[in-house]
Amino acid sequence: MTLEAIFAGFGGQGVMLIGQLLAYAGMYEGKQVSWFPSYGPEMRGGTANCSVVVSDEPVGSPVISEPNLLVAMNRPSLEKFEPMVKSGGMLFYNSSLIHITPKRTDIEVIPIPANDIAAELGNAKVANMVVMGAILKKTGIVDLETVISVLKKTMTGNKAKLIALNQQALEKGMELVG
Amino acid sequence: MTLEAIFAGFGGQGVMLIGQLLAYAGMYEGKQVSWFPSYGPEMRGGTANCSVVVSDEPVGSPVISEPNLLVAMNRPSLEKFEPMVKSGGMLFYNSSLIHITPKRTDIEVIPIPANDIAAELGNAKVANMVVMGAILKKTGIVDLETVISVLKKTMTGNKAKLIALNQQALEKGMELVG
Amino acid sequence: MAKVTFNEERCKGCEICVSVCPKQIIHMADRFNSKGYRPAEVIEQDKCIGCAFCARMCPDVVIEVYK
């Protein structure tokens, strides 16, 4: 199976991070992966996005023209990328901030009240992890354990204490679409 | 007829000047002409030379690989250019300064004691004009009058008083090979 | 009597105006503008002395001052 995902949102929403997280996890599970960010001044103020491919085959193009998975953390991202999703693909959108509903009917549309849940958990920053949890559950592309081990590898020192919170958020996300 | 001449000598010997003089005279007589100098640091201290073509036809290459006329004002010039002269061509050399004799037998070799004659005329600078005179006489490529009119056009102001001297030198040169 | 107006949509919520107001009457609003910033606003308008410190320091020409 080949996952071709686009993660998009405002600069501070951590979309680059969950994209990387997925790529790292894929790598640790022995898959072929690639991660490609939007870069340059686009990022300043505006929206940011990254493309992630996770596959059993060597990755051809790291640039995705027809994602089979889209994460839209804010409205501009939804509007920009929704039309590109491959028929039969999945769309996760942050229903806490996006108050319109996606139009596509040939794809699976999964609203995630990410900010609300993150707020419940006490830290707005983990909204991205909630979405990530949902993706893990829905796609089974990588295991939760792998993702958590990546978090443990990367969140060291001061940040280590945030691992538990992130894990909670991931699990919440999984439950949501359970 | 096409004259393809190389004028060569030390920097101060006025070879560029008589080359230009010939080109200008040719132009005023309605011929096709070109003048091409050696340039750059070659000229500093070392020898200078120029190539002049005077022809009834449009000038093809202004670079001359087989001159039919060579003027060598010093020894290095003679040594460098003598071998290039076209069979049947002419070689004028400054016998005041060059104490070797040209080796070629298939060309006409004309020694001109240019510096000696110039000294007689009281100005070492007109050695070049003596040679020019000899060329005019030998080749008939342009008329003395044309050359003198060029001198009159170009030597103005302070220099005008030198025209007579130059004319004398030209005439001396003509007499020499007369 | 002086008055300041804020072109809220231009505000980037940098809080510089807040920091320079000698009367400390500028605050960050609780709402967001369409760019996602919390805009600055003045609540006790009558305390404004029209010094224009806020306007002079605002990098986004959000503020106009009337006197």
Place this chain on the structure above:
Amino acid sequence: MAKVTFNEERCKGCEICVSVCPKQIIHMADRFNSKGYRPAEVIEQDKCIGCAFCARMCPDVVIEVYK
């Protein structure tokens, strides 16, 4: 007692040495070297005081000085 020697072939006839010799004993020779320059030379060697002004000013390292 002092002595200057000239490496004549290197001389470019610039006359700088002539101009700086406090004893005015350097002159330009009448002959030419192989590069076509009239080289500098000292005739009254015994007047040389070995100040090396000439050598110090010669741009072509023509001159050596002995004392």
Place this chain on the structure above:
Amino acid sequence: MAERIMMKGNEAFAEGAIKAGCHFFFGYPITPQNEIPEYMSRRMPEVGGTFIQAESEVSAINMVYGAGGAGARAMTSSSSPGVSLKQEGISYIAAAEVPCVIVNVARGGPGLGGLTPSQADYFQAVKGGGHGDYHMVVFAPASVQEIIDLMYEAFVTADKYRTPVMVLADGLLGQMMEPVVLRDWEDLQIPEKPWATTGMVSGKPQSVINSLGLAPEELENLNLRLQKKYRTIEENGVRYEEDGVEDAELIIVAYGTSARVSKSAIAKARAEGKKVGLFRPITLWPFPSKRLAELAEAGKRFMAVEMSAGQMIEDVKLAVNGKTEVEFYGRYNGAIPSVTEVYQAIIKSFDNREVQK
């Protein structure tokens, strides 16, 4: 299998160079390659090397000339406008035969252009953006792993032939992350460089690094020597990758990111039974012309896919020399062709062919 670590292309340029024994980096910031100098500024002190942020790209390339001439493995990196500024320096380095590596993580042009990936600096890299008859060896990686491997190749080639080597990538390769395996090169050994200006210590004869030939013969000799070297490199230095060319009717010729995109597009077309293959030049100079000529001889058609208005296609045409057709699909600077677009171009080519038949 050795451990895979995730790395950004730009970091791979930097770490690849360090692994290749490069201890001197001179560069100037420019997007989309800033991670290279940034990484170097952190890493060089760790390995006892030198990082200098030069005052400009002009200065950076001349620092490389100095350090390379003094025998060091030295490099610079930049992106399109910055590389244009280096052209005089590159011409000098080629003429003076100073080994060094220049990375161009190209962006959209011309002019200030944009920051998006581009392949429109092909001509500049392979035909000589600078003055005079010279060449650089130009490597074009297509993955982060290949960036690392080719950086090593680049330094080895530079030293072997005393030539500047360019590694040409587009912004996408610089910005993307992929797993790579880092390894220490067993044969890492910087060759003796008796020609380098290291001082005339213990009787070493004078070394001069220069490119001046005031006498015409002198300069022509320099050029004859260079041309001879270039023939040798053309003979021995060509590298390319082929995928499914044997049975192909149509061969996509593409390098770098275009090749990756094409690969996916080809897979799609193959799945529908279209006999299409990929030819990926890894060295852009020397260009794999001989092999392309053979394939043309065998009757295969070609399509160059580039992120430019069509530059490499000229080298493809020169190789094919009229024997078969050479088509083109490109996006003009600023946009990356999508898999779908390339796929459609392939299908169209087959359709046209049908019509012709």
Place this chain on the structure above:
Amino acid sequence: MAERIMMKGNEAFAEGAIKAGCHFFFGYPITPQNEIPEYMSRRMPEVGGTFIQAESEVSAINMVYGAGGAGARAMTSSSSPGVSLKQEGISYIAAAEVPCVIVNVARGGPGLGGLTPSQADYFQAVKGGGHGDYHMVVFAPASVQEIIDLMYEAFVTADKYRTPVMVLADGLLGQMMEPVVLRDWEDLQIPEKPWATTGMVSGKPQSVINSLGLAPEELENLNLRLQKKYRTIEENGVRYEEDGVEDAELIIVAYGTSARVSKSAIAKARAEGKKVGLFRPITLWPFPSKRLAELAEAGKRFMAVEMSAGQMIEDVKLAVNGKTEVEFYGRYNGAIPSVTEVYQAIIKSFDNREVQK
């Protein structure tokens, strides 16, 4: 006939520009084109124009960008290494569509090279020495008179297409003297330039001269516009001269000084009954490919004669596209091929042909 006066090639570049209404010259000294700035420094004050000796070639080209963008007819001149330094600026000018003229009186390279004439900057001029997909119109004069005439053409073309135009010559053309006829151009009229940055006086909308396209679409649109313009120029702007090609079996393709030398060599070979003709591109970009393709179609063989290791020959080959043979005779930088050498190359070509038959 109008009066003939004797003029040096370099002076002709300068006077030709002034006669074409150019009142702004920005340049930096470099042999063998120093007579251009020197002449300008004398003449510009006489005609009320501006001469600035810039601090460098980089600065000079950017001054040209400024003055050209402000609506003036402006130019710079340099020689090979100096032109390499201008590459970033040229790419900007092409992208921002600022009309101007750049003269390259080329010398031997690469590197510092020599001062002798060279044609090894062909690639740089026609393939884009700078980054990105752009072109300059490139004129190649072959006589002093033609320098004057083409300088006028150059300014007209620059304004017409809002493009940088290069006039590419070699040192020989810059240094030689020939009689020329100077004339005042009757149609000399600098067109209106509403796009120029002359100030928003009396309600003129804002003019912006730039080359930035941060959004991919924006940049791609710029490039699409440029490419469209280039197609128009290719359609309308090609210039060449033919001499004796009709009955020729072998056609020498050469420009500038090489063409002059070839002309003499051809005359010599013709005198011996060899059917050889001359094809002289006057625009190097757009290259007269169509006409060459026709001649190839008619079965004629070609020989490119260049003062380089072979650069224009690629464009000849691309035009001929394998239909007939393309041979090469060149001297590698530093030396001018002699009439005899080219003549011998011609004879050899015919001899080989005989043997093949």
Place this chain on the structure above:
Amino acid sequence: MKQVFGYPESLQTRPNHYCPGCTHGIIHRLVAEAIDELQVREKAIAVAPVGCAVLAYNYFNCDAQQAAHGRAPAVATGIKRALPDRIVFTYQGDGDLASIGMAEIVHAANRGENITVIFVNNAIYGMTGGQMAPTTLPGQKTTTSPYGRDTATTGYPIQVCEMLSTLKAPAFIARVSVHDPKNVLKAKEAIKKAFEYQVNGKGFTLVEVLSTCPTNWGMTPVEALKWLENNMIPAFPLGTFRSLEEVSK
């Protein structure tokens, strides 16, 4: 009530793209105000640099050219020589002016080009993501001086005003700051004076404006203003370094 502070005509109404709290915005406004007050908007031609201010032509309400990195003074020279009665100014960052563009600024100043240079010194490369600038302070951490600027290998911040004041031709050179309202007023005066000099054909004028880059300094905008005051001003003393009037006094 009368408007005592409003939107300058020489500034387009389009919002700028600068980061929240970046003082580029203040400096833009000051330039626009000076142009307004001297009533030269229709004659003004701006030269935008490469740097965060690359889009300055989207903000200044006048004609504009965008120059290659560091070359704005050369571009301005070309424009001014072609149109001597126009008011030509460059707007350049410290990387643009003091690093890659050092030769261009020195020579434009030395020729006494009758242009105005607004030199925005924020001690860092903003646009490219916070690399070291020639004006970065000793010990300051940037993305290319991760261990802090090491004076032993990278030297000291270049004082551009002091350096250019060794030249004879410049007519007006001053350094100002925009870290508080008082200094903003002074900055405005200096900028206006520089343009006034140009209007009167006095020759080269340059105003260095100390500015913040909250994003790349990693501070809030308000912290950044303080940092500027406490750290940059000691390294870059404020003042007028050259003024023809004072010279003639």
Place this chain on the structure above:
Amino acid sequence: MKQVFGYPESLQTRPNHYCPGCTHGIIHRLVAEAIDELQVREKAIAVAPVGCAVLAYNYFNCDAQQAAHGRAPAVATGIKRALPDRIVFTYQGDGDLASIGMAEIVHAANRGENITVIFVNNAIYGMTGGQMAPTTLPGQKTTTSPYGRDTATTGYPIQVCEMLSTLKAPAFIARVSVHDPKNVLKAKEAIKKAFEYQVNGKGFTLVEVLSTCPTNWGMTPVEALKWLENNMIPAFPLGTFRSLEEVSK
């Protein structure tokens, strides 16, 4: 008798190509003498400029690289960083250093590169045939200032020592002349001191040497020395502008 003045070992015996009376020859000898006396010939690496001294590698008896026009300080930086224990010096003319190479010299000086720069100021472009230099005097006629240097449009001679002395990193900066034996001695001292500083790792050193160009000035060599004394020295005051010792005193 003992030789009191002879041929320095660090100078090749090959005659130089400079014009008769050109003081480039004197300066070459002084550099060679300094290298001899400090016994660093085997460690010395010269960087030749583009200018009349382009062939300096044919004269100095040490390793050498020839740099692109103006870029010698960058090339020297590369060499010195690669080989920190070698003695690296550039030899540059005024066009090379003060015109096209302005950014490179300012930044090498500002980084405090531990190199020595010999800056030969002859107020003109020698090699290319006498064009105006940034150091050409007001009113001086050159082939590109045929009516005399016009300060209104081309500015004033740049005083490089004064300018670089506004930077903090340089260790030694001095201006000397070679127009008479006394000054030649002083020049020698300054050059030697500069190299000594480098040997001791003190940082950037530069000696500006006022020099003649009889050919392009259109004077005899002896007239040229006088002209230098009477015209250049007033424009370029001799002296030591920076010396770490003096600073520490």
